[in-house]
Amino acid sequence: MLGKIALEEHYESPDFPATGSHDFTAKDYFADVQRRLREVDQRVEDMDRNGIGIDILSLTQPGIEGLTDTQQAVDLARRMNDHAAEQLVVRHPERLRAFAAVPLQDPQQAANELERAVRDLGFVGALINGYSNIGDENTAQYLDEPQVEPFWAKVEELNVPVYLHPRIPLPNQQRIYQGYEGLLGSAWGFGVETATHAVRLILSGLFDRHPNVNVILGHLGEALPFTLPRLEHRLRHQRRETHGAHEKPPMHYLLNNFYLTTSGVFRTQALINTLTEVGSNRILFSVDYPYESMDEISPWFDTCPISDNDREKIGRTNSERLFGLNQAAA
Ligand code: ZN
Numbered sequence: 001m002l003g004k005i006a007l008e009e010h011y012e013s014p015d016f017p018a019t020g021s022h023d024f025t026a027k028d029y030f031a032d033v034q035r036r037l038r039e040v041d042q043r044v045e046d047m048d049r050n051g052i053g054i055d056i057l058s059l060t061q062p063g064i065e066g067l068t069d070t071q072q073a074v075d076l077a078r079r080m081n082d083h084a085a086e087q088l089v090v091r092h093p094e095r096l097r098a099f100a101a102v103p104l105q106d107p108q109q110a111a112n113e114l115e116r117a118v119r120d121l122g123f124v125g126a127l128i129n130g131y132s133n134i135g136d137e138n139t140a141q142y143l144d145e146p147q148v149e150p151f152w153a154k155v156e157e158l159n160v161p162v163y164l165h166p167r168i169p170l171p172n173q174q175r176i177y178q179g180y181e182g183l184l185g186s187a188w189g190f191g192v193e194t195a196t197h198a199v200r201l202i203l204s205g206l207f208d209r210h211p212n213v214n215v216i217l218g219h220l221g222e223a224l225p226f227t228l229p230r231l232e233h234r235l236r237h238q239r240r241e242t243h244g245a246h247e248k249p250p251m252h253y254l255l256n257n258f259y260l261t262t263s264g265v266f267r268t269q270a271l272i273n274t275l276t277e278v279g280s281n282r283i284l285f286s287v288d289y290p291y292e293s294m295d296e297i298s299p300w301f302d303t304c305p306i307s308d309n310d311r312e313k314i315g316r317t318n319s320e321r322l323f324g325l326n327q328a329a330a
Helices: 025-037 041-049 070-092 107-121 145-160 189-203 224-235 250-257 267-280 294-303 310-325
Strands: 002-012 051-060 094-097 127-129 162-164 213-215 258-261
Touching: 002 162, 002 294, 002 310, 041 294, 051 070, 051 127, 051 224, 070 094, 070 107, 094 310, 107 127, 107 145, 107 224, 107 267, 127 294, 162 189, 189 213, 189 224, 189 250, 189 310, 224 250, 250 258, 258 267
Parallel strands: 002 051, 051 094, 127 162, 162 213, 213 258
Antiparallel strands: none
């Protein structure tokens, strides 16, 4: 399939090696990942070979969210967004777009930076790497907390989506991974952390206050299409004050306020389950480059047994509509 759009596609600037926490990753693999994070020409060659028309770039995790100093977060978010616009997108303006990095350590500054990135740099939304550190490495702010409200108001005003991307669990919440540090990241911990963060958003009432906000989750929704129906079923038996201020059943929000991408999951059975839960209008193709390979996921996506109509929507037209992208006939 030609003209696919991929939107969990990461970069890093040599000025801010954001991936320093990966000491559980195999050395050869990570050296290749880091080299690819910092350049764009090989990326576009890979896109050409795999029928990917547009990559939407984002600063790799933990990114700005991992900074404990608020002013440093504000300054670096701006520098990284300028870097993405002036060093990366500009080299292939027909093929590359970008999500903004935002300094949620100060939610009003995050709103301001999102607005600048969208209006002045042409960015298509924000990508947020999970919780933001506030003051130290063990203190987190999650996106449903009241102080983040100015950021969500700006998201709704600008009408752009927010990609909620994983990062590893807080250092003081890693006991269950002791002896199995390889599970902290993308193999397992990422999914648990991000699914739980998304459930907080769902239960908090955020989408009742901002019904037009769209959040994007990678990895086929971090398993929520499989797990959220049971969550909804069991919450009926929990005291009401123990699960947030949401007005509607949890699955309502998954169906109306989320898009789910195929990043890092090339498993037909899982895709078909996701299709039956949320439908083809809410699924978007993605790779998770350079942690994953376009050469692996694209041939799977292009041939997996779904209808050509669904493939066209997931691969291209849903994203064109969501991000207002126009491609010349692919
Ligand atoms: Zn990713």
